[in-house]
Amino acid sequence: MKKFEVSGMKIKKINDYLYELEQRSSMNVPVKIFASEALMENLVKDNAIMQAKNMTEMPGIQKNALIMPDAHQGYGFPVGGVAAFPIDNGCISPGGTGFDINCGVRLLSTQLTKEDVEPKIKELLDVLFQNVHCGVGSESNVRLTHAELDEVLNGGLDWAKEHGYATQHDIDHCEENGRMKQADAGKVSPTAKKRGKNQLGTLGAGNHFLEIQIVDEIFDEKTAKAFEIYEKGQIVVMIHSGSRGLGHQVCTDFLRRIEDELPELIAKLPEKDLAYAPTSSPIAKDYLQAMAAAANFGWCNRQLMVFNIRKSFAKVFGTEYNCKQVELKTVYDVAHNIVKVEEYIIDGVSKKLYVHRKGATRAFGPNHKELPRDYQKTGQPILLPGSMGTDSYVLVGTDKAMQETFASTPHGAGRVMSRNAANKLFKGEQIKNELEKRNIFIKSASWKGLSEEAPAVYKDVDEVVRVSHEAGIGKLVAKLVPFGVLKG
């Protein structure tokens, strides 16, 4: 058995899918790492585990600081870090949410098959590329006044429905029904609003993507059916995007505000990005209202893309194609960078907690009151995007996740190689050609963006998913493979 350690601290193996960092006196709770030996090899190479150790020193942290199987080094919290704090005497950390507030994933099911889409895949990508704007400086096709932007921030998907961009079914199948009610647009700075004003419904760049995918394998037929995933060869559509510049600026603004208003607290931190505010402080309250507004923007952002994707499919396939109705139904929409109020049993007592998920997906098990009726029996759909050219997965939430991980599971593949190294190794054209040989078609706003996001820069998503499944914090439902990819 291989022994792991970081910065002279030993890591104990609990079982094949769970490790624990040696506990020092400064740590209020242990660090638990959900990983296999193969994933641990990469994890100990960067700073992720030591960043999780820093999390354990935060006030009020409950039970464990958690590291998900896809974790890697971030700033403040690692990406793939989960921590929960009591709502009355804990803390709130903007860096523990991440800069891209409500970065998340939407999955749409269709009644089309690979054979239906194959003859038109290039045309479909061209139409999508025209309708869903991506890349640097991409502008929304919706013009919002300042007052309208505030309505988006406060209203979330309710705003989108009122304006004909969303259906009630979309709303029902979205975390928080696409609207965090505590949102207050007044807590979002004018700078953040200025950054986001013309970006609603745009994909962005970097690791964000829009993919036409093919259902490749179904592991749990009954659950898959409940998720509108019926057979191998079925076409689905996945969007991975967030709250764009608006959300990034909200995080920056509050990080800076904590720095200005709580300098003594900052001075004691191992790194400034870990900045937090006590839950009772005005900063924490304002942050939660601003974060909720940014999250609502994120849901509307993905929803507007859904609207444009539906328009694109209708243009290419008509409303009926090969005697099939072309309807793109929302399976679910998850937020993987967010703080939520959730209730857990701690030492036999039910407690309300601020659960921070930074690069982690909520994984509510069956019968959770916050799940839509359609998913009460199954548990929550978990949507794990791969990277360009690699598999994506649908899993389902479990009772074990409720007990062990504050109902959290990974959020995707997680990088293993820096962009700097990727640019030296790969060329965008070469990546595109290699993927086309595998029957995966790409439309991208830039070549260099492709090389930085080459499949080899990511962890093996299959291994990440296997660990979740074996550890029981997210059970396998279906595997999706890419067919057409749109990237910024």
Place this chain on the structure above:
Amino acid sequence: MEIMEPNSAIPKFKYLDHTSEAKFQANGATMEEAFAHSVLAMFNMLTDIKKVKPVLRKEIEIKAPKLDTLLFDFLDQFVVLLDTDGFIANQVDSLKITKKFEMYTLKAIVRGDSYKDYDVHGSLKAITYNDMVIKQQKNGTWIVQVVVDI
């Protein structure tokens, strides 16, 4: 990749490995020059800044009690300008840092162009304090190191 000043032994900036984000080190004969080069390093991640025409002019003024905050806020201004104005910086005409009553003031004049005419990729999400370094080296030159969330 390192970008050299003509006839200079020190590169203006270089990129370092960071698993998830972008990390660079900018150099300068003075701290001010290192700050100036950090802007160039940041935009050169998005496009070849040598090809950008310096036709637009931006005046920047930042006040902060600490140097790291000054650098954070200075670079954050450009993250914002990219989203709001599509501005790509490629030339720093002047950059002065002064200190008075425990408060630093940075004034800079920066030139560049709108992204529209260039092959630009990626994005700038936010500046971080992660591994931020502002220091004078033994040989008297300065380095500025920043991790940008992209």
